[in-house]
Amino acid sequence: MWSRLVRCWPALACIAAxxxxxxxxxxxxxxxxxxxxxGLTVIVHEDQSVPVAAVNIWYHVGSGDEKPGRTGFxxxxxxxxxxxxxxxxxxAFDRLLEAAGADNNGSTTEDRTNYYESGPSxxxxxxxxxxxxxxxxxxxxxxxxxxDLQRDVVKNERRQSYENEPYGLASETILAMLYPATHPYxxxxxxxxxxxxxxxxxxxxxxxxxxxxxxxxSLVVAGAVKTSDVMRLAQLYFGSIPRGPAVPRSTAxxxxxxxxxxxxxxxxxxxxxxxxxxxxxxGLAGDDAALNILAYLLxxxxxxxxxxxxxxxxxxxxxxxxxxxxxxxxxDFWVLxxxxxxxxxxxxxxxxxxxxxxxxxxxxxxxxxxxxKNALExxxxxxxxxxxxxxxxxxxxxxxxxxADGFAADETRLRAVTVDxxxxxxxxxxxxxxxxxxxxxxxxxxxxxTPTQVTP
Amino acid sequence: MTSHAPIAHRLSVAIIxxxxxxxxxxxxxxxxxxxxxxxxxxxxxxxxxxxxxxxxVTLRLVEMHEVPLVQVSLRITGGAxxxxxxxxxxxxxxxxxxxxxxxxxxxxxxxxxAYLGADLFTAADWDHIYLDLNTPKRTLAGGLDLLAxxxxxxxxxxxxxxxxxxxxxxxxxxxxxxxxxxxxxxxxAITFPLGHPYHRPADGDSSSTTRLDSVAVRxxxxxxxxxxxxxxxxxGDLTLAEATAEIGKRFGRWIPDRMARLKPPIxxxxxSPNRRMVYLVDKPGAAQSVIMIGAPxxxxxxxxxxxxxxxNTILGGSFSSRLNQNLRETRGYTYGAGxxxxxxxxxxxxxxxxxxxxxxxxxxxxxxxxxxxxIRDAPVSDVELTRARNYITLALPGQFETTRQMAGQIGExxxxxxxxxxxxxxxxxxxxxxxxxxxxxxxRYIDPQRMRVVVVGDIEKIRPxxxxxxxxxxxxxxxxxxxxxx
Numbered sequence: 001m002w003s004r005l006v007r008c009w010p011a012l013a014c015i016a017a018x019x020x021x022x023x024x025x026x027x028x029x030x031x032x033x034x035x036x037x038x039g040l041t042v043i044v045h046e047d048q049s050v051p052v053a054a055v056n057i058w059y060h061v062g063s064g065d066e067k068p069g070r071t072g073f074x075x076x077x078x079x080x081x082x083x084x085x086x087x088x089x090x091x092a093f094d095r096l097l098e099a100a101g102a103d104n105n106g107s108t109t110e111d112r113t114n115y116y117e118s119g120p121s122x123x124x125x126x127x128x129x130x131x132x133x134x135x136x137x138x139x140x141x142x143x144x145x146x147x148d149l150q151r152d153v154v155k156n157e158r159r160q161s162y163e164n165e166p167y168g169l170a171s172e173t174i175l176a177m178l179y180p181a182t183h184p185y186x187x188x189x190x191x192x193x194x195x196x197x198x199x200x201x202x203x204x205x206x207x208x209x210x211x212x213x214x215x216x217x218s219l220v221v222a223g224a225v226k227t228s229d230v231m232r233l234a235q236l237y238f239g240s241i242p243r244g245p246a247v248p249r250s251t252a253x254x255x256x257x258x259x260x261x262x263x264x265x266x267x268x269x270x271x272x273x274x275x276x277x278x279x280x281x282x283g284l285a286g287d288d289a290a291l292n293i294l295a296y297l298l299x300x301x302x303x304x305x306x307x308x309x310x311x312x313x314x315x316x317x318x319x320x321x322x323x324x325x326x327x328x329x330x331x332d333f334w335v336l337x338x339x340x341x342x343x344x345x346x347x348x349x350x351x352x353x354x355x356x357x358x359x360x361x362x363x364x365x366x367x368x369x370x371x372x373k374n375a376l377e378x379x380x381x382x383x384x385x386x387x388x389x390x391x392x393x394x395x396x397x398x399x400x401x402x403x404a405d406g407f408a409a410d411e412t413r414l415r416a417v418t419v420d421x422x423x424x425x426x427x428x429x430x431x432x433x434x435x436x437x438x439x440x441x442x443x444x445x446x447x448x449x450t451p452t453q454v455t456p
Numbered sequence: 457m458t459s460h461a462p463i464a465h466r467l468s469v470a471i472i473x474x475x476x477x478x479x480x481x482x483x484x485x486x487x488x489x490x491x492x493x494x495x496x497x498x499x500x501x502x503x504x505x506x507x508x509x510x511x512x513v514t515l516r517l518v519e520m521h522e523v524p525l526v527q528v529s530l531r532i533t534g535g536a537x538x539x540x541x542x543x544x545x546x547x548x549x550x551x552x553x554x555x556x557x558x559x560x561x562x563x564x565x566x567x568x569x570a571y572l573g574a575d576l577f578t579a580a581d582w583d584h585i586y587l588d589l590n591t592p593k594r595t596l597a598g599g600l601d602l603l604a605x606x607x608x609x610x611x612x613x614x615x616x617x618x619x620x621x622x623x624x625x626x627x628x629x630x631x632x633x634x635x636x637x638x639x640x641x642x643x644x645a646i647t648f649p650l651g652h653p654y655h656r657p658a659d660g661d662s663s664s665t666t667r668l669d670s671v672a673v674r675x676x677x678x679x680x681x682x683x684x685x686x687x688x689x690x691x692g693d694l695t696l697a698e699a700t701a702e703i704g705k706r707f708g709r710w711i712p713d714r715m716a717r718l719k720p721p722i723x724x725x726x727x728s729p730n731r732r733m734v735y736l737v738d739k740p741g742a743a744q745s746v747i748m749i750g751a752p753x754x755x756x757x758x759x760x761x762x763x764x765x766x767x768n769t770i771l772g773g774s775f776s777s778r779l780n781q782n783l784r785e786t787r788g789y790t791y792g793a794g795x796x797x798x799x800x801x802x803x804x805x806x807x808x809x810x811x812x813x814x815x816x817x818x819x820x821x822x823x824x825x826x827x828x829x830x831i832r833d834a835p836v837s838d839v840e841l842t843r844a845r846n847y848i849t850l851a852l853p854g855q856f857e858t859t860r861q862m863a864g865q866i867g868e869x870x871x872x873x874x875x876x877x878x879x880x881x882x883x884x885x886x887x888x889x890x891x892x893x894x895x896x897x898x899x900r901y902i903d904p905q906r907m908r909v910v911v912v913g914d915i916e917k918i919r920p921x922x923x924x925x926x927x928x929x930x931x932x933x934x935x936x937x938x939x940x941x942x
Contacts (some may be wrong), residue, residue, distance in 0.1 A: 114462075156788070302567070
């Protein structure tokens, strides 16, 4: 489970490095960018190495644009995008793509919703046509029955991935403590059962009209394609979809914690787990790069400070993880440590405090910092092996910075981080009020971190 | 962790194969009808080059020069099927290889690999121990030095063994938290007889793990690690001459240990029961029930392999499959449902499974058996057949995109003694599968009347409904699949 977190670092794409990178070519992924008259941005990257193509659309809306009482709606809506469109009635979408040897999926975060297909490059026209048909023609075939059905599927997803999963309810507990109740990051992307029940067909129609327009989307095609073909097909299939109203996005403030807060959650788990979470900065904002490297220095490898101390030396923890989660409106920095079954969290706390203080006051060695940069750079290089990964990364850079081929800039951003930066961000963000959550086995509050409070 | 990982529309259901394609885009310009895909090109896979060192070490290499990365997989024949009565020994030995080797301890090995930008990884499956290095080409030499230390000079210090053993014991305790893990352990223990390697978990259980020590690990290592049992699969930005020189420098003087080799065990045959049996594992308060229905499956060498793959794609191996369509898309019982044949040299299990809402556990079982019977009782439609054949054949190029994928595909062929030209014949076989073939293999390899049904859930809530179905005798098992001790 934890390894998944590592792969999900928002800034994972970035990367760079010291001595090795000095000899490395700067990473570039050449693109052609055009904007249709209706506002749809089209970005094409050619890679002829394998006869596959990837289509990737981002709609610039996520759970961060939801309102209290309708949590989970952006993701529920994502499911409805697979329920058929004007000329591709359900279940044509999946069936046509499978018959062409292509896979597809979609996903929702706080800040965006993406949809993607990948498969043989001769299926490119089909992939684009299907995306265009649902961008232009979802509502004529939308029904209350479809909403009810996917509501059930999403509730099952919540049961499977959160409620029936050990520690699965920790993150929503923490978010509610970290952000004020009016802030959309205070609830999880999956939403609450109550709000999922409340979502109506009218909500679906309103949401589509206000957020699913070409001017609120960006389309990336990568792979064994010709740029001129892609541009022609994009114009042909998407060109007649009318522009929608301008889409104001949520502007909620970043979180600010006035004081430490802590809670204890009893769960059906065998081992206690400690969470420390601090408010930090947005993704790609000033200190985001340094915070990403800080996370690596703490838990990225066996020799990272917390892993080495807790798992290898003291052997009090079985797993340690940390990451900077830099989002559009705000960011947060997480440290998680799991004790051996039967062991309490207080004995982890002393070591955590000591190692965080030591890194803050002495800083990392140059060798440690170089290792972090090299490891992160290599991780980015591996992403370039797959056109589908490149496509999503190009869209991410474009949406967040306005420049699709942001690989080199990102590399530079990480390469620039110094020992002083690490000490500074460790002091500024991690020696500040935080949220502490102890997840303990049922009936064992004595294993919780100190000081403890009763769960609200 | 919603706040970090995007949550997806669906679980990825199945691994798909398929092939080539290419050029011209459809000229179709209608906006109201889907454009037909262009003509796929023939499958063109790069050649697998072969070399052998004088001491018996084999090298296989595929050149891929698009990205300056190299994947080096060292495979040692013999994995968890050789565990004997010490289950978990092979996977634990593999795990110990990078916990101290040459003149470095665990932390120093990891630090050096990461500094080089390399991913270094060790593991075992039923039939092999693997050491994998994925590294930028410019740091290949340093990466190979590490790999050679791990393979030829592992330390197996008692303190490191004790630490990793304790971590593994904790992980085994934590498996109880994961209902899917519990279901898998229980299903395997029930389906495969005592003495069969698949009866016990490849990662061991508490009692076998407690007995692990550095003496046992070192002996197992010496029994397996011999140059003529070692095979390199190398993919990426490298030529055969470079590879032979670099590997030869580090592995050319490797001479076999005198320790006797391990003999493969005599394996009892796993049989289906004469009637359907139901096993319940209690998970009080569970929000969902995990269902696993299955039987000992089919060996990979089976001549019906292509037809079985097509049949499985239609039954539960793709998003549009009958089972997922029924349980998820029509009834809303689950987030996803599927079927799979585990392809191994010895027959792995056939499984149909899902996580379903607690209050529809019985209704879900009804639908499972409806689909398991339907695929036998009537031929599939032409539309389903064509879609499944295409899904398998057309997706294949995407399975050879990265250095890791390429190495994995070559390894799979080697696992089953198949030539590297095998895909061409396989594509032809898939395209030739008929509806009658699908029905024939469904009847032959899927027998719903003799399957074992394992359900992990809140027994108090689900038992009455399951009893009412009359599927077969019901018994309650512990989380390890064994009868609970009173």
